[in-house]
Amino acid sequence: MALVNTEAVLLRAHDYRDSSQILRFYTKDYGILSAIAHGVRGKIGKGATVLTSFASGALYIYVKPYRDLHTMKEFSCRQLRDGLGRDMLRFAGASAGAELILSHAEQSSQPELFKAFEDALDRLESVASDQLSAAVLSGLWTIVGGLGFAPQVDSCINCSKTLGEKVIGCFDLPAGGVCCPSCAQESTGPRIGPKARDQVRELAAGGLPTGLKYDKQHFALVSDFVTYHVALKPLKSLQFLSQVLSEHPNAP
Ligand SMILES: [Zn+2]
Numbered sequence: 001m002a003l004v005n006t007e008a009v010l011l012r013a014h015d016y017r018d019s020s021q022i023l024r025f026y027t028k029d030y031g032i033l034s035a036i037a038h039g040v041r042g043k044i045g046k047g048a049t050v051l052t053s054f055a056s057g058a059l060y061i062y063v064k065p066y067r068d069l070h071t072m073k074e075f076s077c078r079q080l081r082d083g084l085g086r087d088m089l090r091f092a093g094a095s096a097g098a099e100l101i102l103s104h105a106e107q108s109s110q111p112e113l114f115k116a117f118e119d120a121l122d123r124l125e126s127v128a129s130d131q132l133s134a135a136v137l138s139g140l141w142t143i144v145g146g147l148g149f150a151p152q153v154d155s156c157i158n159c160s161k162t163l164g165e166k167v168i169g170c171f172d173l174p175a176g177g178v179c180c181p182s183c184a185q186e187s188t189g190p191r192i193g194p195k196a197r198d199q200v201r202e203l204a205a206g207g208l209p210t211g212l213k214y215d216k217q218h219f220a221l222v223s224d225f226v227t228y229h230v231a232l233k234p235l236k237s238l239q240f241l242s243q244v245l246s247e248h249p250n251a252p
Contacts, residue, residue: 001062003073006030008059009118010075011098013051015041023051023072024102025059028114031107035061035072054081054094054121083125092237092244093124093136099237100143104230113146119206127208133215133245134208140222141204149229150204152177153197159183168193171221173228190221219245 006029014022019041025033040051057077063070084090097120105113120139127135144150155162156169157177163169170184171177171192178197179187192200199209199218212218223238 001064001071003060004030004063005058005060007114008033008057008075009114009121010051010053010055011102012053021051022069023075026098026101026105026114026117027059028111029109030063031110032102032105033059033061033063033070033107034068035059035070037072037075051075051077052080052082052085053098054084055079056081056118056121081121081125084121087132089132089136089241089244089248090124092241093132093139094121096136096235096237096241097121097124097139097143099235100140100147100226100230103235104147110146113143116142116146116206123206123208131208133219133248134203134212136241136245137212137215137218137222138203138206138208140226141200142206144222144226144230145204147230149176149225151200151225153192153200153204154178156180156183158186163194163197165194169197173224176225176229190217192221215245 006027008025008027010023011026012024016022019039021037021040023035023037027033055077056079057075059075060073061070062073084094097117101117120142123135124139156179157172157175158179161180163178163180169178169180169192170187171189172179172187173189178192199212202209219242227234
């Protein structure tokens with residue numbers, strides 16, 4: 001059993017017996033790690049920080065080789081991100097990101113994915129309300145990219161021809177990108193014009209396009225993409241997110 005130290009984000013916490021918790025972390029150096037934290041709940045009220053989902057910090061953990069459950073020594077919280085819990089859409093966006101990580105991340109270091117996830121959580125916590133749905137979409141696309149499934153939006157996924165500025169293409173879901181009008185005849189995917197392609201490109205790069213409209217179509221695209229390529233099943237958190245998004249004051 002070796003004591004290791006890594007940057008980590010707490011994904012989920014479950015109470016265990018009288019005073020312990022089972023914690024699932026996404027770590028920078030080891031991917032997903034589950035750990036038992038003995039006696040942590042007994043410390044609450046004596047100055048210890050209550051651990052909540054999406055907190056980031058330095059994790060000190062005894063790792064047992066070939067085991068799934070390790071033992072936490074200490075989690076030194078650097079960023080609590082408790083702002084995420086004060087708004088349903090922020091929280092739903094973060095939860096979908098976490099489920100995406102849990103559904104597909106490996107038990108190995110993926111530093112780009114770790115950064116994409118932390119950046120997405122920071123944006124979701126701090127962004128202004130009128131940019132929140134864009135931050136939700138951006139978070140999902142950047143995590144999808146971090147997992148190695150970035151969508152192709154600049155050139156046709158079938159014939160590689162660049163789609164011109166005025167060309168309406170279509171998004172071929174099984175192929176994972178846009179296709180040009182001549183190749184689109186074979187595809188049943190949604191139509192995607194130049195503006196929407198620019199927006200997907202910007203969202204996937206972590207940007208927040210101003211005046212983003214058609215949130216529902218954008219959400220359907222990223223959600224279907226995740227289901228088809230990444231999770232391989234509908235994620236509960238995406239269904240919940242879809243509901244919260246449709247009730248958001250800035251929804252179309
Ligand atoms: Zn083509």
